[in-house]
Amino acid sequence: VTVRESPTATATLLFDPNHSWNERILAEQFRY
Numbered sequence: 042v043t044v045r046e047s048p049t050a051t052a053t054l055l056f057d058p059n060h061s062w063n064e065r066i067l068a069e070q071f072r073y
Contacts, residue, residue: 057065
């Protein structure tokens with residue numbers, strides 16, 4: 042596996058102040 046960082050690729054992340062990153066990650070990993 043090769044992992045690289047691109048200086049030109051961009052992404053928009055939407056942030057909900059009412060939900061922490063930990064909650065979101067757990068919800069996405071364990072969603073049924």
